[in-house]
Amino acid sequence: MSRYGPEDPSVLHYQHSHISRKAWAGQETASFNIRRFEGHFWEIDNHHRRVIDYVCRFGLGGVLFCGKALDVDHALITALVERWRPETHTFHLPVGETTITLQDVQVLWALRVDGVPFTGNGFCESGWRGLCEELLGFYPLQSEMKENGILASALIHRMAIEPLGDGLEDEAYIQRARMIVLVLLGGLILPDGSGCKIPLMWLTQLRDVEAASMISWASAALATLYHNLCEASMGKRSDIGGPTVLLQLWVWERMPTLRPDFVAARIHTNNTPCALMWTGSYMINRAPKHSVRHYREQLSLLQNNQFIWMPYVDRQLPDSCLDMNNSWRSVTYIVCWAIVEAHEPERVVRQFGGTPFISELRDWGFNETHFKTNRRGKAKTNWAVQNKAYIQYWERRSEFVTNAYMEPLADHMQVMRTRQYMEWYFKITITYITQPGRLPEVGMNTVASASTVQMSVAFRVLGYRPLLLTPSIVDSRSLLQHSRFQHLRLMESHRVAAGNPSYVTSAHYNKGSGGRGRGIETKDNRQRSRGNGSTSSGNDKINALGRLLTRILRHQASDLNLGMRNDGYVKVQDLLKLNLKTMANIPLRSHTVEEIREAVRQDNKQRFSLLEENGGLLLRANQGHSIVTVETESLLKPILSPEEVPVCVHGTYKKNLESIRREGLKRMQRLHVHFCSGLPRDAEVVSGMRRDVDTLIFLDVRKAMEEGMKLFVSDNKVILTEGFDGVVPVKYFQKTESWPQRRPIPF
Structure with missing residues (x-):
C-alpha cells in the first residue's frame, strides 16, 4: 500500500x-x-x-x-x-x-x-x-x-x-x-x-x-x-x-x-x-x-x-x-457517565455566522487509549467523582464561549480570511480518501479520488480555481487530452507509485515572460529542499512538549505518582520516564533534558521554573495548580504590604458578572484566584489573564489584607490568593471596568 x-x-x-x-x-x-x-x-x-x-x-x-x-x-x-x-x-x-x-x-x-x-x-x-x-x-x-x-x-x-x-x-x-x-x-x-x-x-x-x-x-x-x-x-x-x-x-x-x-x-x-x-x-x-x-x-x-x-x-x-x-x-468538556469528550465550536465558526480562522490544536489530555473508554469492570465507579475535574470545567462553560472571528467583516476581509483558512486547511487535511491514477467508472458510483484529482489538478495547471469546478460544468475526460495535464498526471502517478508519504496535488505551473512555461514545481519537492530540521517543526515539537508539561505539573502529578514536593517541584528524570505522548504524537520519554530546558526558555508565559539540586534537575509550574498537595507558602512568595501591589486586577467576561455579584470570585477547581499586576496589554503581564477579556475587576488590596486575606506572587508575576474558603467576596472589589474602553461598570 x-x-x-x-x-x-x-x-x-x-x-x-x-x-x-x-x-x-x-x-x-x-x-x-x-x-x-x-x-x-x-x-x-x-x-x-x-x-x-x-x-x-x-x-x-x-x-x-x-x-x-x-x-x-x-x-x-x-x-x-x-x-x-x-x-x-x-x-x-x-x-x-x-x-x-x-x-x-x-x-x-x-x-x-x-x-x-x-x-x-x-x-x-x-x-x-x-x-x-x-x-x-x-x-x-x-x-x-x-x-x-x-x-x-x-x-x-x-x-x-x-x-x-x-x-x-x-x-x-x-x-x-x-x-x-x-x-x-x-x-x-x-x-x-x-x-x-x-x-x-x-x-x-x-x-x-x-x-x-x-x-x-x-x-x-x-x-x-x-x-x-x-x-x-x-x-x-x-x-x-x-x-x-x-x-x-x-x-x-x-x-x-x-x-x-x-x-x-x-x-x-x-x-x-x-x-x-x-x-x-x-x-x-x-x-x-x-x-x-x-x-x-x-x-x-x-x-x-x-x-x-x-x-x-x-x-x-x-x-x-x-x-x-x-x-x-462554549469550548468545553462534555460528559455522560464514563464518556468525556471535547466540544470545539471555535473550529466551525461559520456554523454560527463567523469567519473561519486557523485555530490551534488544543491539548485536551486525550490519547489513543481514550477511545477505548467504557464501563466494563467498573460497575461500582462513581462517575461524578471520577470525572469531577471535567464536570467542573463544564460548570464554567460560560467562561469559555468563543468570540473569535464572530465580528462582522467587510466582504473583501471575509474573503481574504476564508482564503487564508482554506490554504492552511488543505495542508493539514486528507484531500482524497481513495487513490488517484485511474479513470472514473461510468455511472453514479464513480471513484471520487480519480475524477476529483484529475479535474482539480487540471484546473491548477490551466489557471482556474478548483473550488468552482463541478462535473456538470466540465467533463474530466476532455481535460485528459491537454498536454500539460497528461504530463502532470504522469508525474502524480510516479509519486504515488514511489510511496510518497504525503499525497499532495497542489502543483504550480509557472509562466515566464512571453507565456512560456518554466516548468512544474511540486510542494513535495519544495518541502524536501528545506530539509527535515525546519524551525517550524522544531518549534511545534517544543511547544507541544511545553503544553504537556503544564498539564502534568498543574493537574496530574499526583495521579502519575511523580512524588511532587510541596513546593511543586518534580524530578525531570521522572517526567521523562512517563508513558505519555505530546500533541505532536511524540512520546515524552523520547525527549531530552535539553528539550525540556528549551521548552522552559520558549514559554512566553513563563509558566515553569527549573531548579538544580544535589546534582539533579527539578521542574515545576509556577502557578495554576489544582493538586492539593502543593502548599501555597512553599510555592509562592507572600506579599507583605499593599505597597508591593499598586495594581491588582482580575480579567473576566461581562456574561459572568451576574454570578460574580452573587457569589464573589471563586477559585473553581484550582488552588487560587488569579490576578495580574497590570492591564492586558502591559508588557509585564505575561500570564494570569486571557487577552480577550472584556471586563476588569480591581481588588482593594489594602482592605483585603487588613481583614486577613493572604496574597502571594508567583515567579511569573501572577498574584494569587485563596481568598476566604476559596472565594474573594464582592466587598473587596475596588472597582469594575469594561475593557478596553475602561468605562466604569456599576457593581
Whole structure:
C-alpha cells in the first residue's frame, strides 16, 4: 500500500490508525451496524396525557413530540465516519471543517443544553430490581434483567399491556414517564454496545423530576455521539452507537445533495423542533444512495454552494430550542457517565455566522487509549467523582464561549480570511480518501479520488480555481487530452507509485515572460529542499512538549505518582520516564533534558521554573495548580504590604458578572484566584489573564489584607490568593471596568 497522509501532519496525528487508510489501500469499508432499538415503542399510541406531561418535565418532550425517526442509512453514516477526525471532533470535508454541535442537538430535538451533566454512581446498594420496583412500579423478572440493566423489550411490553387510566396517584404517572425516558435514552439518544439492555444506573438520576429537568441532555447525547464516532473512525468497532439518527438529521439539514427524495416537500412548522420536519415518507428511487462508495464520492465532490452553514437562521423556534447563554459556542468538556469528550465550536465558526480562522490544536489530555473508554469492570465507579475535574470545567462553560472571528467583516476581509483558512486547511487535511491514477467508472458510483484529482489538478495547471469546478460544468475526460495535464498526471502517478508519504496535488505551473512555461514545481519537492530540521517543526515539537508539561505539573502529578514536593517541584528524570505522548504524537520519554530546558526558555508565559539540586534537575509550574498537595507558602512568595501591589486586577467576561455579584470570585477547581499586576496589554503581564477579556475587576488590596486575606506572587508575576474558603467576596472589589474602553461598570 502506498503511504499517504496530510502535507502537514501536526493536526491529524492519528492518521496511522484511521479507518480512511482502508479505502486508500483499495479495501471496501463495510457498512457499520447501527445500534438502535426503540422501534416498537412508537407502536404505543395511548400514553396518558399526564404521563406525557411528566416526560416533558423530565426534558425529553421534544424527542417524544417528533415521533419515530426514519431508518438510518448505514452507508451514509459509514462514509461520514471515514471523514470524522478524532483529533478535532470535526468532519474534514472539501468545504472545510464542520461538525454537529450543541446547537444542532437542541434545535433538532429540543434537548436542554444548560444544566448539570448526566452522570452519577454506577452502583446501587439496595439492588437494581428493588430500585425498579420503587421508581418504575414493578419488580422485573430475572429474565428481564441483564447484568446491571433491564431489557428495553420488558419496558415496552409492560407499557403496551398496562395502559394507565385517570384518577391515579401522581407517582404512577411519574413511574410510567420514567419508563418512556429510559427507552428513549437507551434506544435512541444514548444507545451503547449492550444490545437491547438499558443501564439501570441511569434510573438513579430520574428519582426526582425537578432535579432531572436540570440535566443537560444535549451534552450527554453529543458526548455519546462523539465518542462512538471516534471509536469507529479508529477502527475499534464494527458497529456504532450514540444518536446516529441525530447525525443523519444534521446531514439532511446541511447537505441537500445527500437528502432522500421525500414524497412531500419538507417545510418547518413554526415553534416546533426541527427534527419534526424530517418525518414522513421518502421515495427509494436511487439505489446508489445506499452505497458507501457513492456517499464517499458525493462528500469528496462537495462544494461551498452545496453546504448550508446556517440552516436554522430563518426558522421560528420554540424557547426549548433556543440558546439563552451562548453555550452553543462554549469550548468545553462534555460528559455522560464514563464518556468525556471535547466540544470545539471555535473550529466551525461559520456554523454560527463567523469567519473561519486557523485555530490551534488544543491539548485536551486525550490519547489513543481514550477511545477505548467504557464501563466494563467498573460497575461500582462513581462517575461524578471520577470525572469531577471535567464536570467542573463544564460548570464554567460560560467562561469559555468563543468570540473569535464572530465580528462582522467587510466582504473583501471575509474573503481574504476564508482564503487564508482554506490554504492552511488543505495542508493539514486528507484531500482524497481513495487513490488517484485511474479513470472514473461510468455511472453514479464513480471513484471520487480519480475524477476529483484529475479535474482539480487540471484546473491548477490551466489557471482556474478548483473550488468552482463541478462535473456538470466540465467533463474530466476532455481535460485528459491537454498536454500539460497528461504530463502532470504522469508525474502524480510516479509519486504515488514511489510511496510518497504525503499525497499532495497542489502543483504550480509557472509562466515566464512571453507565456512560456518554466516548468512544474511540486510542494513535495519544495518541502524536501528545506530539509527535515525546519524551525517550524522544531518549534511545534517544543511547544507541544511545553503544553504537556503544564498539564502534568498543574493537574496530574499526583495521579502519575511523580512524588511532587510541596513546593511543586518534580524530578525531570521522572517526567521523562512517563508513558505519555505530546500533541505532536511524540512520546515524552523520547525527549531530552535539553528539550525540556528549551521548552522552559520558549514559554512566553513563563509558566515553569527549573531548579538544580544535589546534582539533579527539578521542574515545576509556577502557578495554576489544582493538586492539593502543593502548599501555597512553599510555592509562592507572600506579599507583605499593599505597597508591593499598586495594581491588582482580575480579567473576566461581562456574561459572568451576574454570578460574580452573587457569589464573589471563586477559585473553581484550582488552588487560587488569579490576578495580574497590570492591564492586558502591559508588557509585564505575561500570564494570569486571557487577552480577550472584556471586563476588569480591581481588588482593594489594602482592605483585603487588613481583614486577613493572604496574597502571594508567583515567579511569573501572577498574584494569587485563596481568598476566604476559596472565594474573594464582592466587598473587596475596588472597582469594575469594561475593557478596553475602561468605562466604569456599576457593581
